[in-house]
Amino acid sequence: MKARTSARLIDRFASLRLLVVTGKGGVGKTAVTAALGQLLAAAGRTVLLMETDPRESLHRLLDLPPSGGEIVRAGNRLHLQNLQPRQVLDDLVGERVKLRPVARRVLASPVYQHFAEGAPGLKETALLGRALRLVEGHGPRGAARPDLVILDAPATGHGVALLQAPSLVADVITSGPIGRMARDIAGFIADPERTGVLAVTLAEEMPVSETLELIAALDRNMGRRPEAIVVNGLYPPPGPAAGPAGAAALRLLERRHAINAAQLERLAGSWDGPMARLPLLPIDRGPSLSGSLARRLRPQLEEPRP
Ligand SMILES: Nc1ncnc2c1ncn2[C@@H]1O[C@H](COP(=O)(O)OP(=O)(O)O)[C@@H](O)[C@H]1O
Ligand SMILES: [Mg+2]
Incomplete structure (x- = not known):
């Protein structure tokens, strides 16, 4: 009898080239990205954590100074980069237009400015294209080629718009180098062997609603499912109270815990895929938070799955 291929989430993540971490702002995307990066690097993958939030925060979870756009080392096989999509698009123009003064003129021209900001999906396509180039080994000279990029996706809208950007651009620009590039990137994003999506949420009404919308939109627009949902920030079950202050705190905790339970149930009603749970920890943003979340x-990622 043939051995079944392992269905552990950690192996699935490790086999990918790009893992896009999505979710509403404040749910813990960045914290989960840092924790996952540490786990996958420890599992032997060379990982680049790519952050696009202009308010850099990933470095804090890894105990580093801000990366300022460069690829910086964050540990064994673990690297970090903060990238602004517009900058990535400008860089791309700079590379394609070989004559530097011409490139400068293009970048400064109102037509380009208008195009770069106005053309839907263009910046996002450039960003995802950067991830593709890095995993294909076309990164900056001297930088380690990542096996896997984990993208801490921007919080605006839900991640589906980001993921659909390349195919949108490819539909509009059908010929020439940009059209070809957009098609390659769209193929990369649509390929379940290479690209996966991880949804992070809190077990609260609004984030769960957004997560359910994300799942529906991913299915409808791309025929895809997230690899897993990470439910973060769960309140602990209430324990015994001591004194009147303790009783008030206990009621609050009971309430939050009950909301978590109800929203977990609501999520489970529409999602039968992998789900990981993380508690709300009494730890400030920093390496001990990402370390605790990773532990x-x-x-949960190493559990064998049917
Ligand atoms: N499980 C957790 N326990 C305690 N604090 C957390 C946890 N997850 C995230 N945080 C904190 O919550 C805030 C928002 O998390 P962050 O990862 O920045 O969210 P996002 O990237 O989705 O906006 C940060 O201050 C972070 O340190
Ligand atoms: Mg963040």
């Missing part, structure tokens, strides 16, 4: 995530 809690690990057994």
